[in-house]
Amino acid sequence: MDPQGNATSSLGIDKRTLTQTVYDILVNDEPAQSLVIPGVRQNLDIIPSNPSLAGAEVELVDFNERAYRLRDAIDEIGASYDLIIIDCPPSLGLLTINALSSATVVVVPIQCEYLALEGLGQLIATIDLVKRSLNPDLDVAGVLMTMYDARTRLSAHVVEEVRRFFPQRIFTTIVPRSIRLAEAPSYGQSIGEYDSGSRGAAAYEQFADEVVSRLHIAAPNLAHVTAPLEPSSVTAG
Ligand SMILES: Nc1ncnc2c1ncn2[C@@H]1O[C@H](COP(=O)(O)OP(=O)(O)OP(=O)(O)O)[C@@H](O)[C@H]1O
Ligand SMILES: [Mg+2]
Numbered sequence: 621m622d623p624q625g626n627a628t629s630s631l632g633i634d635k636r637t638l639t640q641t642v643y644d645i646l647v648n649d650e651p652a653q654s655l656v657i658p659g660v661r662q663n664l665d666i667i668p669s670n671p672s673l674a675g676a677e678v679e680l681v682d683f684n685e686r687a688y689r690l691r692d693a694i695d696e697i698g699a700s701y702d703l704i705i706i707d708c709p710p711s712l713g714l715l716t717i718n719a720l721s722s723a724t725v726v727v728v729p730i731q732c733e734y735l736a737l738e739g740l741g742q743l744i745a746t747i748d749l750v751k752r753s754l755n756p757d758l759d760v761a762g763v764l765m766t767m768y769d770a771r772t773r774l775s776a777h778v779v780e781e782v783r784r785f786f787p788q789r790i791f792t793t794i795v796p797r798s799i800r801l802a803e804a805p806s807y808g809q810s811i812g813e814y815d816s817g818s819r820g821a822a823a824y825e826q827f828a829d830e831v832v833s834r835l836h837i838a839a840p841n842l843a844h845v846t847a848p849l850e851p852s853s854v855t856a857g
Pocket of ligand 1: 706767797
């Protein structure tokens, strides 16, 4: 759901050559199934995005039920999947509202930088509003701290602040700032593919495990979903 299409390109799909994207589901009533690119990895399909999706932010305004366009699409195909991960844009417009209206849980990644905290309050207010008005099932699974730099006081300070506000919600895993994590998307690879021995890969393995255990609590019907990788004891540092 992000017109930047980073999830698409990070899986090695050339977003410039796509003739159709999630935009066509939202705006042109294309069936969701027709936009699925199957098997981009083992057990992973994707509905792609590219900058053409940006137009939907404006065009959807005139639709009835404009907040539920994505949910209706997911209803068509959801039974075929254990988990659907929705990548959100960095703004709180109609695309994000569609994502929040469709989701069971939200994962909130926050960079360990001061300004990142400013957006957090607004995001939590939006999630509350969506929960009350559009999607009572919605819950925050947790806040994931990323880009942690052990050499700076700022990183530690931002983590402290978030922990103070969300003691129950902050994930134990903290993702370190890492060159390998920055490089992986430019090769169209996940960090597990690009450098499975790196600290970044270890952090994301541990994070995946944490998400799965929280999902079991938030959504007991997902109890059959298990983490694909061994949990690792490595965190930031
Ligand atoms: N822990 C990290 N260490 C170093 N670089 C990182 C790390 N995490 C992400 N990056 C790099 O920072 C850039 C932005 O990361 P990412 O796409 O995950 O952010 P985002 O929150 O989705 O941003 P946006 O909201 O704009 O979509 C990417 O180029 C990515 O490779
Ligand atoms: Mg992104």
